[in-house]
Each structure stands twice: as structure tokens, then as C-alpha cells.
Amino acid sequence: MPGGARISFNNVDSSLSSLKNCQSYINDGMDIATRVALDLVESFNDVEDVNSMEKVMIEFATMDRELNHYIRAIEETVNQIKREKPENIPDLKALVHEKFTAMESENSDSDLQKNEKYVYFKDQLKQMRKQFCHKSGNGEEAIEQIDEDIAVTQSQMNFICPITQMEMKRPVRNKICGHTYEEDAILKFIQTRKQQKKKVRCPKIGCSHSDVKGSDLMPDEALKRAIDSQNKQSW
Secondary structure (H helix, E strand, C coil): CCCCCCCCCHHHHHHHHHHHHHHHHHHHHHHHHHHHHHHHHHCCCCHHHHHHHHHHHHHHHHHHHHHHHHHHHHHHHHHHHHHHCCCCCCCHHHHHHHHHHHHHCCCCHHHHHCCHHHHHHHHHHHHHHHHHHHHHCCHHHCCCHHHHHHHHHHHHHCCECCCCCCECCCEEEECCCCCEEEHHHHHHHHHHHHHCCCCCCCCCCCCCCCCCCHHHEEECHHHHHHHHHHHHHHC
């Protein structure tokens, strides 16, 4: 057919939409697994229970990688066909499978360790253990009694937003420098500087990070739980 075969991609677009919906379900599952793991740490459950949630996260990360590869394979195949405009309608299924198989052949365990949700899970687990280890009284993880007052004071200092100078209610942490801020305060700060066409320096005194971006901020669930726990104790 002159000018190439006319191919409708409506069904393909519908399939892609469904696959991306599946991705959102996987993300929701990883969020739930993260919250369950933090609940386990907060209630001082057995380490094996927490480790089981990490295995769940790895399984989710594996599914997410496979789904990402399949979506990429479809998108690349569609773009290739649109670009080349073949005379005859090609075997879309075979082309997608070929690209998908090539992507899967390059898989490695390190890919899973880099999954954004998994990285967040590991980070929050680490922060949670820091915040709550002194309450467990278990061996090496417990803070020495002689340093308890200092530890509590330092912990309470970490609860204060460097912008508002008030205790945080919805803390977010900067992935780049590791400092935390009240979510509304830092987002307003970023928006104001953006309107002024200026970069945002981290408001934490002594920090050299000079380009804070909204995309670098992530909820600090572990810190929020520590703040809530501290407040409950003081009631």
C-alpha cells in the first residue's frame, strides 16, 4: 500500500492504559508493605517479620521491573512502526516479545535494589530503627542509659522545622542532603523562590545544598511516627 499500511493503535493504547493501571496497584502494594514494616518496627516485632516484608518488597520490585519492560517494549515497537511505515502490517506481538526478551535478558539483582519504592522502604526502615531503638532496651540497639537525656534532646531538635521553627506535623526529607522540613513550609518556600527565578538553598543552617527541588522531597513517615510517639508520651 503506497505510503505504508494504515494501522490503528487504539487497542494498543487501551492495553497500555491497563498496564499502567497495574503499575499503580503495584505501587499501592509497596506503600502498604512499607507501612506494615514500619508498624512492625514500632511495635518491636521479631526481625524475621520485618525481613519478610522486605522479601515482599523485592517481589513487588520484580513485578514492577517486568511491567516496565513490557510497557517500554510496546511503546518502542509502536514508535518504530510509526516511524518506518511498513508496507505490510507487521506481527506486533512478535516484535514486542523480541524487545521484551532482550530487556529481560539484561536483568540483575542490582536493578531491584535501585527501585525507588524499595530504596524508600530501606531508608524509612533505617530511620525508624534509629528513632525507636532506644525504647526497645535490646542489647546493642539500645541507647546507653547515661546518654538517654542527651539522645532525647537531640531527637526533639530533629522534630523542629528549620523554616517554621516549630515541631513538624508532616515532615518531608530531602533525598540529596538528608534534611527534613515541614511539607507546606518548604513547598511554599520553593514556589516563592521559583517566582523570583531563584534557586532554593537548604534552610538547614550549615547545609551547602543550594538547589532544593520539590521532586527531591519524600515523606518521612519514620520521623512522623517518632514525633507522634513522643507527643503521646508527654500527654
